[in-house]
Amino acid sequence: MTDQLSRVFAALADPTRRDMVARLTEADHTVNDLAVPYDVSLQAVSKHLKVLEDAGLVSRTREAQRRPVHLEAEVFDLMTRWIERYRRRAEERFSRLDAVLARMQDDDDPAHEGDNPTEGTAS
Structure with a gap:
């Protein structure tokens, strides 16, 4: 599972892919369809597709x-679960x-100063 997940994330690291x-x-698209918006060769598009295919994405x-x-x-289900x-x-x-910060804020809040019954008494 991790190997495929690593391949998927590596394949998706490239913005063109x-x-x-x-x-x-x-x-669905053909290689020619996919190549249209990019200023790269069909061979480069095929290489991108091979990476996606090896990762199980296409x-x-x-x-x-x-x-x-x-x-x-379904490969996205694997990614989504992870x-x-x-x-x-x-x-x-x-x-x-958040709970720790809320407690700290309550401890620092002057409005709560008189709430502690042991405060201000002699031991």
């Missing part, structure tokens, strides 16, 4: 003479920090 993935969320099929590139959306696990952990830490 992220853009290709975004375009593939709308519809697949290519054959439809007569066309070879459309298809986004494999991100969600760490998001929950971060939220738990922030909640604990």
Whole structure:
């Protein structure tokens, strides 16, 4: 799982590949279609697609003479689960920090000075 996840994140580190993935969320495209907005060769686009394919993000099929590139959306479920696990952990830490900060603020609040019954008494 981690190996695939590492490949996915590495593949998506490149802005051109992220853009290709975004375009593939709308519809399948051929290499020629995908190459249109970029100032690179078809060979460069094919290399980008190979990285995405090796990461499991896209697949290519054959439809007569066309070879459309298809986004494999289930790979995003893998990423989402990983991100969600760490998001929950971060939220738990922030909640604990919020509680500590709230207690510290209450301790420093002069309005609470008389609330402590032991304050101001001789021992």
